[in-house]
Amino acid sequence: MNKRARVLLLNAAIGPLDYRIDAEHDVQPGSIVLAPLGPRQLAGVVWEAERMPSDAEVGDNRLRPLAGVYDLPPLGAPLRRLIEWTADYYLAPPAAVLRMALASASALDGGRTITEYRATGHVPDRLTPQRAQALERVEGRQGLVRELATIADVSDGVIRGLVKAGAIEPVEVRVDDPFPIPDPDHARPALSEAQAEAAARLTNAVEAHKFAPIVLDGVTGSGKTEVYFEAVAEALRCGRQTLVLLPEIALTEPFLKRFAERFGCAPVAWHSDLRQSQRRRAWRAIASGEALVTVGARSALFLPYRDLGLIIVDEAHETSFKQEDGVMYHARDVAVMRGHFEGVPVVLASATQAIETRQQVALGRYEEVRLPARFGGAALPDIAAIDLTQDRPDRGRWLAPSLVTALTETLERGEQSLLFLNRRGYAPLTLCRHCGHRFQCPNCTAWMVEHRLTARLACHHCGHVMPPPRACPECKEEDALVACGPGVERIADEVALLFPDARTAIVTSDTLWSPAKAAEFVNRMDGGEIDIVVGTQLVTKGYHFPNLTLVGVVDADLGLSGGDLRAAERSFQQIAQVAGRAGRGAKPGRVLVQTHEPAAPVIEALVSGDAESFYAAETEARRMAGAPPFGRFAAIIVSSESGEEAAATAKAIGRAAPRVEGMQVYGPAPAPLAMLRGRHRQRLLVHASRALDVQDVIREWLGPLEWRRSVRVTVDVDPYSFL
Ligand SMILES: [Zn+2]
Numbered sequence: 028m029n030k031r032a033r034v035l036l037l038n039a040a041i042g043p044l045d046y047r048i049d050a051e052h053d054v055q056p057g058s059i060v061l062a063p064l065g066p067r068q069l070a071g072v073v074w075e076a077e078r079m080p081s082d083a084e085v086g087d088n089r090l091r092p093l094a095g096v097y098d099l100p101p102l103g104a105p106l107r108r109l110i111e112w113t114a115d116y117y118l119a120p121p122a123a124v125l126r127m128a129l130a131s132a133s134a135l136d137g138g139r140t141i142t143e144y145r146a147t148g149h150v151p152d153r154l155t156p157q158r159a160q161a162l163e164r165v166e167g168r169q170g171l172v173r174e175l176a177t178i179a180d181v182s183d184g185v186i187r188g189l190v191k192a193g194a195i196e197p198v199e200v201r202v203d204d205p206f207p208i209p210d211p212d213h214a215r216p217a218l219s220e221a222q223a224e225a226a227a228r229l230t231n232a233v234e235a236h237k238f239a240p241i242v243l244d245g246v247t248g249s250g251k252t253e254v255y256f257e258a259v260a261e262a263l264r265c266g267r268q269t270l271v272l273l274p275e276i277a278l279t280e281p282f283l284k285r286f287a288e289r290f291g292c293a294p295v296a297w298h299s300d301l302r303q304s305q306r307r308r309a310w311r312a313i314a315s316g317e318a319l320v321t322v323g324a325r326s327a328l329f330l331p332y333r334d335l336g337l338i339i340v341d342e343a344h345e346t347s348f349k350q351e352d353g354v355m356y357h358a359r360d361v362a363v364m365r366g367h368f369e370g371v372p373v374v375l376a377s378a379t380q381a382i383e384t385r386q387q388v389a390l391g392r393y394e395e396v397r398l399p400a401r402f403g404g405a406a407l408p409d410i411a412a413i414d415l416t417q418d419r420p421d422r423g424r425w426l427a428p429s430l431v432t433a434l435t436e437t438l439e440r441g442e443q444s445l446l447f448l449n450r451r452g453y454a455p456l457t458l459c460r461h462c463g464h465r466f467q468c469p470n471c472t473a474w475m476v477e478h479r480l481t482a483r484l485a486c487h488h489c490g491h492v493m494p495p496p497r498a499c500p501e502c503k504e505e506d507a508l509v510a511c512g513p514g515v516e517r518i519a520d521e522v523a524l525l526f527p528d529a530r531t532a533i534v535t536s537d538t539l540w541s542p543a544k545a546a547e548f549v550n551r552m553d554g555g556e557i558d559i560v561v562g563t564q565l566v567t568k569g570y571h572f573p574n575l576t577l578v579g580v581v582d583a584d585l586g587l588s589g590g591d592l593r594a595a596e597r598s599f600q601q602i603a604q605v606a607g608r609a610g611r612g613a614k615p616g617r618v619l620v621q622t623h624e625p626a627a628p629v630i631e632a633l634v635s636g637d638a639e640s641f642y643a644a645e646t647e648a649r650r651m652a653g654a655p656p657f658g659r660f661a662a663i664i665v666s667s668e669s670g671e672e673a674a675a676t677a678k679a680i681g682r683a684a685p686r687v688e689g690m691q692v693y694g695p696a697p698a699p700l701a702m703l704r705g706r707h708r709q710r711l712l713v714h715a716s717r718a719l720d721v722q723d724v725i726r727e728w729l730g731p732l733e734w735r736r737s738v739r740v741t742v743d744v745d746p747y748s749f750l
């Protein structure tokens with residue numbers, strides 16, 4: 028009998044450790060255990076010793092015994108392989124990946140009740156501004172004292188005071204209440220012939236219960252969701268679990284509604300906005316196999332599904348699937364790996380598949396299932412460019428006369444319009460008219476963005492905020508500050524001036540910050556209470572508004588200015604997605620794209636509808652440059668509060684770079700975001716051929732190097748951000 032257990036503890040700073048297994052404990056690889064570490068006890072998972080080397084070998088006589096074994100199903104071998112693969116590929120500590128699998132520490136303990144709090148509607152006699160703010164914001168919400176305090180942006184003490192005053196009351200929540208079971212036959216849709224064919228391919232793959240990466244490709248409005256819902260239904264009939272990954276939390280609510288209409292109840296949701304009790308209940312139901320369909324953000328990928336049968340990645344082209352801190356993984360790639368280890372089909376659904384995905388199809392590694400037309404005979408919208416050098420907006424305005432005319436016509440017909448600008452706030456830059464002073468964030472290489480709705484200047488990188496000062500801090504001149512360039516708030520102002528009677532809504536992460544807010548927006552759109560929406564990329568996400576017939580892209584050149592390798596592709600995807608919001612019902616849609624460069628390949632491809640030749644040209648350019656998917660990048664980012672220290676460390680790393688065939692190292696150089704959250708940043712970029720095991724090279728390169736504790740070195744494998 029095995030007396031020793033290697034345990035991967037939930038602490039990224041220490042490697043796996045060995046423990047003694049006493050007779051009373053029954054453990055196997057994957058068992059979730061409690062182990063002593065110094066004076067404390069820590070959760071961890073038992074691992075195959077040969078797969079997880081330990082650098083702290085301890086003799087049998089000195090082993091400490093395990094403190095306990097949780098009464099939970101062990102993590103399955105496929106998930107353990109996924110954790111190893113992710114740690115290896117993204118050069119992350121295995122414990123940091125394991126933490127995502129055991130994402131709810133409180134869920135490890137057995138079922139019990141949790142006391143949450145909610146507003147009673149009673150207003151206390153003594154109403155301080157803080158209390159008033161708290162009551163306003165927690166209305167209709169429920170949660171722990173700490174959770175309510177966070178929502179209300181007040182201290183725990185304010186919430187407790189309100190509990191004492193009777194304005195907030197405790198509620199007992201049973202955290203192990205079962206979830207409703209989705210019914211695959213609740214409301215079976217009438218599919219078109221093309222949809223039925225695609226659905227049959229997916230359901231066959233689910234039935235076969237084997238690894239199969241399938242790309243579900245279809246124009247916006249072609250009914251991809253209805254098609255993959257049939258695969259979900261098949262998994263339900265087989266009694267297996269499904270995971271649906273969505274890129275944005277704001278998308279969840281409209282999705283949940285559609286899901287409930289099809290299957291008769293909501294799926295289990297998993298995202299960062301969950302309360303602790305919800306998180307715990309979801310985790311336990313996923314681990315027990317009771318949660319049959321989970322819809323979640325990328326972190327749902329690592330949860331311990333007991334019997335997974337299907338993975339779907341919706342809007343698979345979305346760059347927000349890339350995690351930019353902690354373990355820097357790409358959820359689309361990890362989803363395919365999970366499917367591989369679990370032996371289940373993975374469906375990547377999108378109208379604008381990523382070039383990386385298209386390449387896998389071209390190589391025959393992924394199967395492609397196409398939906399050619401829009402569902403129900405709805406036509407694709409008519410896309411035209413507005414040449415801003417000819418059709419100029421008035422001074423200080425941003426909407427060209429022909430776009431204004433189109434908005435007027437749409438309003439007169441009682442239909443809805445959407446103006447798209449991927450920039451939050453009122454203006455991206457504020458400067459002093461008198462001396463030219465520009466407002467920069469004290470912590471970052473970034474301008475402070477003016478937000479008029481909240482009357483403040485904000486840094487979009489670190490969250491630093493300040494009230495807009497009356498006088499210029501440089502020359503002390505009063506009322507000399509001018510806003511430069513537009514954000515969505517400024518466009519909304521222009522709309523209000525042009526159409527004083529139109530009902531408008533601004534949709535950004537500032538206004539749609541919770542699923543409830545997103546649901547409210549959808550209801551108002553569906554109810555015809557909004558005429559003109561002004562929004563960022565948040566409105567390009569999966570919404571379906573039949574009465575929305577006009578889309579205006581305010582600045583199509585914006586996305587191209589950043590200039591990283593995916594800029595053109597991303598612009599194309601974004602504009603194609605936002606264009607896809609127009610004319611999804613019986614009425615035809617129209618899209619007007621404002622640009623200074625109507626001859627740019629991106630714009631020409633959008634106007635002509637010839638996506639294939641655009642993709643072909645982009646793919647060829649990547650091939651010539653040896654860029655992904657034909658070559659690989661890895662970024663090494665060195666940061667420190669001291670600029671000299673960051674530069675010196677980066678230089679030392681650069682000097683130690685090995686000479687390896689098929690690999691080139693660029694830099695170090697100050698990052699474009701040279702300062703972020705008060706830390707100076709230097710970057711090195713590794714460019715390697717596909718054949719090279721670049722992770723191995725980097726491990727051997729950085730492994731022996733040492734740097735001060737005040738320096739942080741992170742490696743971003745397959746980076747999406749080049750800032
Ligand atoms: Zn000034």
Ligand SMILES: [Zn+2]
Nearest residue numbers: 468471486489
């Ligand atoms: Zn900042």
